[in-house]
Amino acid sequence: MEQLVKFESEFSIDCVIFGFEAGELKILLIERNDEPFKDWPALPGNLVENDEGIEEAAERILHELTGLDDLHMEQFHTFGDVHRHPRGRIITVAYYALIRIDSQKELKPGQLAKKALWHTVNDLPKLAFDHTEIFKTGFNKLRRRLSYQPIAYELLPEKFTLTQLQQLYEAILNKKLDKRNFRKKMLSYGFLKELDEKQKNVSFRAAKLYKFDRRKYSKIFQNELGVDV
Amino acid sequence: MEQLVKFESEFSIDCVIFGFEAGELKILLIERNDEPFKDWPALPGNLVENDEGIEEAAERILHELTGLDDLHMEQFHTFGDVHRHPRGRIITVAYYALIRIDSQKELKPGQLAKKALWHTVNDLPKLAFDHTEIFKTGFNKLRRRLSYQPIAYELLPEKFTLTQLQQLYEAILNKKLDKRNFRKKMLSYGFLKELDEKQKNVSFRAAKLYKFDRRKYSKIFQNELGVDV
DNA sequence: ATACACTGGTGTAATTTTTACACAATAGCT
DNA sequence: AGCTATTGTGTAAAAATTACACCAGTGTAT
Numbered sequence: 001m002e003q004l005v006k007f008e009s010e011f012s013i014d015c016v017i018f019g020f021e022a023g024e025l026k027i028l029l030i031e032r033n034d035e036p037f038k039d040w041p042a043l044p045g046n047l048v049e050n051d052e053g054i055e056e057a058a059e060r061i062l063h064e065l066t067g068l069d070d071l072h073m074e075q076f077h078t079f080g081d082v083h084r085h086p087r088g089r090i091i092t093v094a095y096y097a098l099i100r101i102d103s104q105k106e107l108k109p110g111q112l113a114k115k116a117l118w119h120t121v122n123d124l125p126k127l128a129f130d131h132t133e134i135f136k137t138g139f140n141k142l143r144r145r146l147s148y149q150p151i152a153y154e155l156l157p158e159k160f161t162l163t164q165l166q167q168l169y170e171a172i173l174n175k176k177l178d179k180r181n182f183r184k185k186m187l188s189y190g191f192l193k194e195l196d197e198k199q200k201n202v203s204f205r206a207a208k209l210y211k212f213d214r215r216k217y218s219k220i221f222q223n224e225l226g227v228d229v
Numbered sequence: 230m231e232q233l234v235k236f237e238s239e240f241s242i243d244c245v246i247f248g249f250e251a252g253e254l255k256i257l258l259i260e261r262n263d264e265p266f267k268d269w270p271a272l273p274g275n276l277v278e279n280d281e282g283i284e285e286a287a288e289r290i291l292h293e294l295t296g297l298d299d300l301h302m303e304q305f306h307t308f309g310d311v312h313r314h315p316r317g318r319i320i321t322v323a324y325y326a327l328i329r330i331d332s333q334k335e336l337k338p339g340q341l342a343k344k345a346l347w348h349t350v351n352d353l354p355k356l357a358f359d360h361t362e363i364f365k366t367g368f369n370k371l372r373r374r375l376s377y378q379p380i381a382y383e384l385l386p387e388k389f390t391l392t393q394l395q396q397l398y399e400a401i402l403n404k405k406l407d408k409r410n411f412r413k414k415m416l417s418y419g420f421l422k423e424l425d426e427k428q429k430n431v432s433f434r435a436a437k438l439y440k441f442d443r444r445k446y447s448k449i450f451q452n453e454l455g456v457d458v
Numbered sequence: 459a460t461a462c463a464c465t466g467g468t469g470t471a472a473t474t475t476t477t478a479c480a481c482a483a484t485a486g487c488t
Numbered sequence: 489a490g491c492t493a494t495t496g497t498g499t500a501a502a503a504a505t506t507a508c509a510c511c512a513g514t515g516t517a518t
Contacts, residue, residue, distance in 0.1 A: 010239065011320065054309030054320065078307040078322050080283030091240065091283065093307050180468070181506065204465045205513040409497070410477065433493045434484040
């Protein structure tokens with residue numbers, strides 16, 4: 001029976017949950033309750049049930065952790081080194097998820113196994129297991145995908161300013177971009193819809209709000225490189 | 230014990246093994262010996278042992294299948310739908326491998342579970358399980374990576390002509406490229422070394438041979454986008 | 459009300475990259 | 489010697505990318 005339990009827990013999902021707030025890119029970390037790595041910060045994750053597909057499992061686990069559904073989740077790598085976990089080989093499929101921190105549906109940390117905190121990606125502590133490596137791999141994938149997938153709009157509120165969009169790009173790519181060139185380029189794609197609305201409650205000139213037009217986006221990019229990516 | 234065996238076989242590795250021959254991109258398929266999908270063509274693959282990391286397992290399995298070592302292998306996706314395998318949920322980590330078909334060390338089909346055949350990627354039969362989907366996903370990843378990783382040189386013989394290189398790009402990208410522009414671009418990177426040697430045994434003007442200079446390549450691209458990709 | 463602080467919004471010129479395109483040179487074969 | 493097949497080469501136009509600076513609005517403090 002002990003043997004059986006061991007095999008049941010061979011698989012897990014770990015999530016790098018990205019959020020964007022106050023001009024900074026952040027990820028969600030939990031603090032571990034149990035050994036090994038008790039009290040260490042770690043990526044949220046959980047075991048996969050035996051009768052569950054991994055996509056389902058990823059959605060379930062993320063829901064349990066954040067109370068949110070319908071997030072953009074994407075698998076980016078599977079880690080299965082014999083030594084990555086002290087208890088023996090545990091294979092983990094890593095996903096990243098993108099969430100709007102200022103979402104109406106607030107994140108409910110009470111639903112998390114242990115307290116959860118947002119950490120700026122530029123200043124992460126050492127993480128349990130090989131989670132630092134998992135994070136780095138995920139962050140690099142995110143970076144790459146930024147240029148060919150509409151990732152940014154999952155991290156921003158529905159209505160956003162071009163400055164916010166630019167800050168997000170800068171945070172992900174970790175470099176400064178030129179304001180005029182950035183705007184010219186983004187608008188030239190033709191999938192940003194300018195709204196008749198401006199920022200509220202700011203103590204300076206309010207910026208125009210835009211939203212991402214998914215419909216136009218797919219029309220423009222449907223024949224880019226086959227159907228699936 | 231029956232239970233135990235069931236858990237032991239939950240994981241597998243499937244490989245999309247690309248090769249390039251006679252101007253065509255091909256993959257290696259086996260024909261299945263057993264039910265389910267007896268006699269169907271399938272991607273070569275095998276179960277992962279319990280005390281084995283997945284990278285190790287991938288190398289071992291590929292070695293058993295082809296007799297080759299030190300191939301460029303890369304994980305590209307993990308498939309774990311409950312219904313992908315009639316026997317229940319079997320998670321498979323998919324890798325692609327790139328091999329030189331005209332390698333000195335010949336492929337030994339005798340070492341394969343069942344006869345193995347090269348198939349042009351443009352004309353594949355229906356494959357067992359979800360292997361068609363796995364292949365497509367892998368092919369798309371290969372395509373993407375072609376533009377930022379020196380993949381092509383793993384598929385060509387050590388010494389190759391620019392025409393061969395172009396044909397390979399055309400096969401992977403599935404489109405015609407302009408000869409002059411292609412050459413200009415490739416040479417501009419500065420990591421192709423022109424040899425003092427020409428093609429032999431051709432009934433037309435022999436082309437210069439080049440080789441890929443891995444040393445220069447890493448020098449040029451080391452600081453492209455962080456260290457790991 | 460005026461000045462200040464702060465962010466929003468805009469255009470142009472130079473440079474680089476990408477694209478389109480055609481023909482002479484070479485080697486084997488007859 | 490002439491035929492055939494493939495190699496190898498340059499230039500001009502178009503498109504994309506880069507670099508760069510100042511006025512316009514809006515709220516706040518005086």
